[in-house]
Amino acid sequence: MDKIRNLAELRKLKSNMVDKLQLRENSDSSEAIIQIKVGMATSGIASGAKETMSHLIEELDRRKIKALVLQVGDMGYSHAEPTIEVTIPGKDPVVFGKVDTAKADEIIEKYIVNGELVEGILPANYRSI
Amino acid sequence: MHILVCGGTGCSASGSREVIAQLNKELEAHNLTDFARVVVTGCFGFCERGPIVKIIPDNTFYTKVKPEDAKEIVEEHIIKGRKVQRLLYVAPDTNKSVSDSKHMEFYKKQVRIALRNCGFIDPENIDESIARDGYAALGKCLFEMTPQQVIEEIKKSGLRGRGGGGFPTGLKWEIASKSRVGEKKYVVCNADEGDPGAFMDRSLLEGDPHSILEAMAICGYCIGSDHGLIYIRAEYPLAIHRLQVAIKQAEEVGLLGQDILGSGFNFTIELRYGAGAFVCGEETALIHSMEGHRGEPTFKPPFPAQSGYLKQPTNVNNVETFANIPVIINKGADWFASIGSEKSKGTKVFALAGKINNVGLIEVPMGITLREIIYEIGGGIKGGKKFKAVQTGGPSGGCLTEKHLDTPVDYDTLIAAGSMMGSGGMIVMDEDDCMVSIAKFYLGFTVEESCGKCTPCRVGNKRLLEILTKITEGKGTMQDLDDLRNLATVIKDTALCGLGQTSPNPVLSTMSNFWDEYVEHVTEKKCRAGQCKALKQYIIDPALCKGCTACARACPVSAISGTVKNPHVIDQSKCIKCGTCYEKCKFGAISIK
Numbered sequence: 001m002d003k004i005r006n007l008a009e010l011r012k013l014k015s016n017m018v019d020k021l022q023l024r025e026n027s028d029s030s031e032a033i034i035q036i037k038v039g040m041a042t043s044g045i046a047s048g049a050k051e052t053m054s055h056l057i058e059e060l061d062r063r064k065i066k067a068l069v070l071q072v073g074d075m076g077y078s079h080a081e082p083t084i085e086v087t088i089p090g091k092d093p094v095v096f097g098k099v100d101t102a103k104a105d106e107i108i109e110k111y112i113v114n115g116e117l118v119e120g121i122l123p124a125n126y127r128s129i
Numbered sequence: 130m131h132i133l134v135c136g137g138t139g140c141s142a143s144g145s146r147e148v149i150a151q152l153n154k155e156l157e158a159h160n161l162t163d164f165a166r167v168v169v170t171g172c173f174g175f176c177e178r179g180p181i182v183k184i185i186p187d188n189t190f191y192t193k194v195k196p197e198d199a200k201e202i203v204e205e206h207i208i209k210g211r212k213v214q215r216l217l218y219v220a221p222d223t224n225k226s227v228s229d230s231k232h233m234e235f236y237k238k239q240v241r242i243a244l245r246n247c248g249f250i251d252p253e254n255i256d257e258s259i260a261r262d263g264y265a266a267l268g269k270c271l272f273e274m275t276p277q278q279v280i281e282e283i284k285k286s287g288l289r290g291r292g293g294g295g296f297p298t299g300l301k302w303e304i305a306s307k308s309r310v311g312e313k314k315y316v317v318c319n320a321d322e323g324d325p326g327a328f329m330d331r332s333l334l335e336g337d338p339h340s341i342l343e344a345m346a347i348c349g350y351c352i353g354s355d356h357g358l359i360y361i362r363a364e365y366p367l368a369i370h371r372l373q374v375a376i377k378q379a380e381e382v383g384l385l386g387q388d389i390l391g392s393g394f395n396f397t398i399e400l401r402y403g404a405g406a407f408v409c410g411e412e413t414a415l416i417h418s419m420e421g422h423r424g425e426p427t428f429k430p431p432f433p434a435q436s437g438y439l440k441q442p443t444n445v446n447n448v449e450t451f452a453n454i455p456v457i458i459n460k461g462a463d464w465f466a467s468i469g470s471e472k473s474k475g476t477k478v479f480a481l482a483g484k485i486n487n488v489g490l491i492e493v494p495m496g497i498t499l500r501e502i503i504y505e506i507g508g509g510i511k512g513g514k515k516f517k518a519v520q521t522g523g524p525s526g527g528c529l530t531e532k533h534l535d536t537p538v539d540y541d542t543l544i545a546a547g548s549m550m551g552s553g554g555m556i557v558m559d560e561d562d563c564m565v566s567i568a569k570f571y572l573g574f575t576v577e578e579s580c581g582k583c584t585p586c587r588v589g590n591k592r593l594l595e596i597l598t599k600i601t602e603g604k605g606t607m608q609d610l611d612d613l614r615n616l617a618t619v620i621k622d623t624a625l626c627g628l629g630q631t632s633p634n635p636v637l638s639t640m641s642n643f644w645d646e647y648v649e650h651v652t653e654k655k656c657r658a659g660q661c662k663a664l665k666q667y668i669i670d671p672a673l674c675k676g677c678t679a680c681a682r683a684c685p686v687s688a689i690s691g692t693v694k695n696p697h698v699i700d701q702s703k704c705i706k707c708g709t710c711y712e713k714c715k716f717g718a719i720s721i722k
Contacts, residue, residue, distance in 0.1 A: 003383040006391045007268040010259070010384075017260035023131055024249060027186040040210040054164070070187050071210035 019061065026068045034067040034112060037085040041074030048100060049082035055101040056084070059108055067112070077122055086111060095122040130165040130207060131185040134194075135248065137172035137335050138328070138367050144196065145180035151199035152182075156207070165207050171336015173248035174490035175235060178218065183248070188229035191216040221486050221508050235487050238506050240468065242476045243291075243452035244492045247336030252371050255378040258339040264384050266458035267343050267350075271392040274458075276306060276351040283351075283454070285462035287474030292319055292410070292447030293525065293551045294627070295473075295540040298454075305352040305434040305444040314354035315438045316345050317445040319415060320361040320368070323407040324523030325574060326482040327554035330448035332490050333478070334361070334368040337452070338375035342385060344451035346396040347458065352444050357398040360415050362405050372400060407524070407578035410552075411626050412437075412445040414580065425582045426626035447552065449478055470496030473539035477550065483520075483557035484511045493538075500534040503557060514559040518642070522551025524571045524578075525631030527638025528564065547638045549631070563660035564643040565650055569597040571635035579629070586629035589620040593636060602663040605651040614640060659721065662706050666722045669710075671696035673718035680710035680719065 004010050018025075026033055038044070038053040053069060060067045077083045080097025086107065087093040096107055097120050110116045134140075134149050152167050173181045178192035182202065189212055191202065198216060205211045217226035218233060227233050241247075250257035258264075270279050284299030305314065318341060322330040334341060345357040361369060376398055379385040387395045401419045408414045409424040416438050418424035437443025453475060457465045466474045473495040479502065482488055486508030493502060499519060503509070510516050518528040527548035529536070536542050540550050558567065572594040581587045593616055596609050617633035617640075624630045640647060649655050656664040669680075669689075676694040681687075688704045691697030699710070711719045 003381075004390065005383065007272050010264060010268050010390060013256075014259050014262070014265065017256045021250070021257060021260045024133075024185050027188050028249075042209075045209075068186050073210055 022061070022066075026066060032089055034065070034089065035087045036067055036069045037072045037075075037087075038069065039073070039075040039077070039081065039083045039085075040071040043074065043078045044081045044083065047081035051101060052082045052084065052099050052104055055104050056108075059105060063108065063113075065108070065112065080120075080122060083122065088112070088115075096120050097122045132165060132167045132202075132207075133170050133183040133185060133248065134167060135171070135173050135179060135181040136169035136252075137176075137179075137247075137332055138365075139172065139176035140179035140181055141367065143179045143193075145194075147196040148180050148182065148194050148199060151196040152203065155199045155203040159203060159208065161203070161207060165203075168251050169253070170249060171247040171252050172244075172332040172490055174239075174244070174332075174492075175218075175487065176490065177486070177488040181248075182216075183230065188231055190218055190227070190230040190233065192218045234505055234508065235489070235491075238497065238501055239492055240476050240494045241492045242456050242465075242468075243333060243449050243478055244336070244490070245456065246340065247332060247490075250337070252336055252338055253374045255339060255375070255382065255384075258337070262455070262459055263339045264343050264379075266455035267346050267384070268390055269458055270347050270350055271390060271394055276353070279347065279351050279458065280306060282462045283457060286457045286465040287462075287469075287472075288450065288453055288457060288465065289473060289540060290447060291449035291453070291477065291552070293522065293549065295550060298446065298450055301434070301446070302348060302351050302444060304432075305442055308434045308442040310353065313356075313439075313441050314349075314352055315441060315443040316348045316352065316354050316357040317412075317415070317419070317433075317438065317443055318345055318357065318359040318451055319410065319412065319445055319447050320359055320365075321403050321410040321415060322362065322365075322448075322552060323405070323410050323578075324552055324554040325571075326556050327480045327523060327552055329478040329480050329490065329553045331365050331368050333448050333452050334365070335371050338368075338371045339379065340455055341372075341448060341451045342375055342379055342398055344454035345398060346385065346389070346394075347454055348444060348446065348451070349396045350394055352442070354444070355395045355397065357396065358401050358419060358438070359398065360401045360403055360409070360419055363402040364405050369400065369402070376400075406580070407574070408580045408626070408628055411628050414626070415445065416443060423580075425580045426628070428625065449553070468494050470537055470539045470542075472541050477538070477553060479553045479555045481507050481555050481557070483555075484514065484559040484562070485509070485557040486511055495539045496537040498535050498537055499529060502538070502555070503534070507557065510557065510559050512559075514561065516557070517560050517562055518558045518564065518567075520548075520556040520558065520567070520571075520635070521554070522549040522631075522634070523554045524574050525549060525628065525634055526551045526554075527634045528558075528567070528642055529638075530642045547641060548634070561658050561660070563601075563656050563658035564639045564646050565597060565601055565656070566658075566660045568635045568639045569594065569601060572597055572632075575628075575632040579632075583623075583625035583629060585620045585624040586626075586632060589616055589624075590629075590632055592616060593620070593633060597636070600647065600650050601656070601661040603650070603654040603661070607648075607651055610640075610647055610651060665706050666701060667699055667704060667706065667708070667711055668720055668722055669697050669699055670718045670720060673716050675716055675718075677715070679713045679715065683709045683713045685709065 085095045110118045182191040182194045288298045289295040409418045411426045414424045414426040433443040478492045620633045674696040681689040688700045
């Protein structure tokens with residue numbers, strides 16, 4: 001291991017290391033940050049949900065956007081897999097269908113960063129009790 | 130995804146190491162090592178249901194995980210995102226399983242400052258510690274604050290010693306810093322945790338060793354010392370191992386050693402092992418033990434700050450006290466002082482044990498009530514029994530009862546209620562516990578652990594124990610109760626060290642809170658909890674006895690007489706209360722009174 005020679009190096013090391021623990025930090029403050037749920041049931045996985053999820057995690061990480069990407073079960077939209085549900089704090093959750101890696105980029109760029117809506121929103125067809 | 134598995138002593142004992150190995154094996158078998166990794170952490174506090182496995186990011190909290198469950202966790206949860214229902218924690222009050230740790234009553238009321246990294250980081254990885262601001266406070270102190278400013282900050286925070294005494298930490302540091310300036314000084318971490326049922330310090334050292342090392346270095350900077358010693362019990366092998374790893378890592382990257390971060394400040398730390406004597410938790414005895422002498426206390430003054438280890442100025446703090454230091458520096462004294470009660474700031478870690486549902490390690494803000502701790506965090510009394518008392522402060526503390534349940538917990542209120550904060554052991558008792566026996570248990574401990582240097586503790590406690598034993602054997606008199614109280618008061622006034630002076634506390638507090646129980650033992654020869662064996666009476670109901678002679682034949686002291694097909698009788702003077710007759714009787718004719 002390299003020596004940490006001064007305070008600036010310690011702080012730099014910290015900021016590099018923080019990313020490694022980001023996943024745990026985020027899950028600790030899950031109410032206050034963007035949450036993305038990826039439907040990872042059989043139909044989702046078959047249509048590429050795993051790739052979508054990994055891509056989402058990497059891309060958000062690259063852009064330094066604090067978000068919690070969770071895998072969940074089947075959301076019921078088998079016709080539009082992979083499906084993801086994006087919840088921005090203070091807003092209602094929005095479900096997007098047929099999210100491949102390109103679509104994921106579009107959602108991050110337009111919906112999460114700029115707050116614009118994008119094509120492919122699925123109407124909410126359930127009520128939570 | 131991160132799979133956090135507890136690697137503390139509690140969970141290791143219930144098999145977490147095999148779980149870790151099996152999880153790693155399953156991840157490899159499914160080619161998932163890039164997607165998910167297993168992180169061995171410190172204690173989650175929920176020791177009652179270990180081994181604990183927590184899945185991040187969804188905070189799913191699995192309890193009592195066995196190695197054979199690893200396959201299902203990986204295949205169901207990691208691959209398919211389906212929680213393994215049968216491993217989830219089931220809340221005792223609603224009987225429903227709880228999906229994640231955020232919804233567990235056990236965690237809702239807790240504020241984790243000292244335990245901030247326990248169950249969150251891998252304690253054997255300095256990078257994870259650094260990511261959580263490890264050594265940031267040391268850097269801040271070395272470059273942006275003078276020692277006097279750091280001391281002022283600690284004073285302002287209102288932090289008091291967590292080892293039991295509650296002495297203001299900032300003041301202690303100030304005294305040490307002004308003592309014999311320029312001479313060799315020492316920083317000592319007291320990790321000689323010896324109260325029955327207490328495991329706060331052990332869990333802290335196992336879960337977050339770097340915070341303690343960092344805080345010791347900060348203390349060294351403040352008081353002008355370049356060397357620290359951790360006095361730890363040899364029976365804490367895991368904590369020792371983690372400390373050794375942490376010291377080595379910190380030295381490798383230059384966060385301990387010479388010229389730390391280029392500041393010119395030097396600080397090294399070494400471990401000293403204790404053989405597990407209770408009295409060595411007392412600071413003067415601890416210092417003697419470290420010097421290679423007998424672990425016996427000496428009279429104060431001189432205080433360690435004036436003449437301590439090797440007759441040099443020494444500052445001794447408890448593990449948990451140190452654990453709070455980096456957070457105070459990073460977040461500021463005002464933030465820390467905003468938590469807790471008026472005279473006791475911050476939080477306190479307690480080890481919950483005894484007849485309580487959620488045995489484990491908790492950290493709560495000062496000023497929380499005992500009711501909240503026992504019924505909300507602790508999940509109430511085991512088996513739906515009735516709460517009787519809670520013992521705080523270990524052998525130096527006392528029992529608190531129903532009427533104290535709504536007392537806010539802090540240093541001063543506990544002393545006012547006849548107990549003390551102590552290091553944080555909290556043992557809950559229910560209606561089946563006999564308070565005279567409890568006092569006897571603690572006295573037995575004190576007599577065993579007394580170093581023997583001063584007469585009040587060596588002889589006085591022995592006499593107290595004899596009187597208590599006499600009472601539990603049904604031979605006590607009212608005069609004994611008087612003697613008990615007088616002797617206890619004398620020991621309190623005359624013993625040499627803090628341990629001796631507080632040793633009669635269990636007797637005095639049970640006498641003042643459960644006087645009628647003492648009187649019952651003496652006058653009616655009755656133990657309402659049924660704990661005092663000698664006060665039990667086995668009685669044969671003549672109406673139910675068939676005269677089968679089974680009991681008479683089994684009795685080892687031939688205390689049962691009677692002829693075949695006629696009711697038998699137990700001679701109480703011969704009976705040794707072994708209970709054999711009770712077990713042998715097929716007709717339920719023998720009862721215990």
